Amino acid sequence: MEPAPQAEPGPTLPPGPDLRLTPAAPEADIRRMVADRVNLREGPGTDRAVLEVLSLDDEVEVLEEQGDWLRVRSAGGEDGWVAARFVAPGPD
Numbered sequence: 462m463e464p465a466p467q468a469e470p471g472p473t474l475p476p477g478p479d480l481r482l483t484p485a486a487p488e489a490d491i492r493r494m495v496a497d498r499v500n501l502r503e504g505p506g507t508d509r510a511v512l513e514v515l516s517l518d519d520e521v522e523v524l525e526e527q528g529d530w531l532r533v534r535s536a537g538g539e540d541g542w543v544a545a546r547f548v549a550p551g552p553d
Contacts (some may be wrong), residue, residue: 480482481515495549496536505530512541521548 497517500508505527513535515521521533521543530542 470501491520492548492550494519494521494543494547499543499547501533501535501539501543503541505532505542509542513537513539515543518523523548 462511464472494517498517499519500511501513501515503512515535519530519536521535523531524540525532526545527542529545531545531547531548532542534540534542
């Protein structure tokens with residue numbers, strides 16, 4: 462019995478794009494300050510140390526909500542807490 466003929470190798474194709482789905486990054490929650498001289502604090506409470514003072518219309522990224530307090534990141538990159546009543550939706 463004769464061995465079966467071997468198929469000739471076909472052309473080599475370059476690797477294609479990675480088609481695995483990656484989750485989209487959540488959109489940042491950007492808001493603005495509606496009061497002048499708002500204290501960005503180390504924690505949620507007026508007894509916590511002041512890290513920075515924010516001004517009217519300064520934009521912040523909201524990272525977390527805890528009761529009447531928001532953990533935010535300032536434009537300068539400082540993470541801290543502000544009273545939610547001093548923050549309005551959107552950078553309008």
